[in-house]
Amino acid sequence: MNTTNNHINYIEFKANNLDKTKAFYSKAFNWTFTDYGPNYTAFEDSGVSGGFEKTDDTITNGALIVLHxxxxxxxxxxxxxxxxxxxxxxxxxxxxxxxxxxxxxGNELAVWCEADE
Known part of the structure; x- marks a missing residue:
């Protein structure tokens, strides 16, 4: 993943059902997925890297923009x-x-960096 300070690097969405979400985006847009445990899946082949986090809450604003x-x-x-x-x-x-x-x-965003070596 190419990481540049202060650039949008990742988009994270909420999902109530990861299996249905993966099936929808896979069939509709040909996205591919990598699961990271039972509550998170990352997607590729979308033009920008991102993922879906499982939640049982009602989703009001489900997108989280992630900067590096x-x-x-x-x-x-x-x-x-x-x-x-x-x-x-x-x-x-x-x-x-x-x-x-x-x-x-009041907009919520995130900032990430790689793990310390």
Missing amino acids: HNNLETIKQNIIDLGGTIAVDIFSFPGGKRFQFLDPS
């Missing part, structure tokens, strides 16, 4: 200094770590 930055602590502090709010603090996942924030208008 090499230094999460630096960009996190910059977001706070500029009036953003941290919605989900830094956490690790297979292959990296990320956090989620709200911009001054």
Whole structure:
């Protein structure tokens, strides 16, 4: 995956049923999927990398735009200094770590970086 600081790098959606979601996008648009456990699947062949996270909640705004930055602590502090709010603090996942924030208008986005070697 080509990663450039401050670029949109990944789009994450919510899904109530991953099997139905995968079948729909696979048949409708020829996307391919890689499962990461029972609650997450990543998609390819869509023009941008992304994934679906399983949720039992009602989906109101199911898209999460994910930016890339090499230094999460630096960009996190910059977001706070500029009036953003941290919605989900830094956490690790297979292959990296990320956090989620709200911009001054209330839009939720995420920033990720690769796992430390």
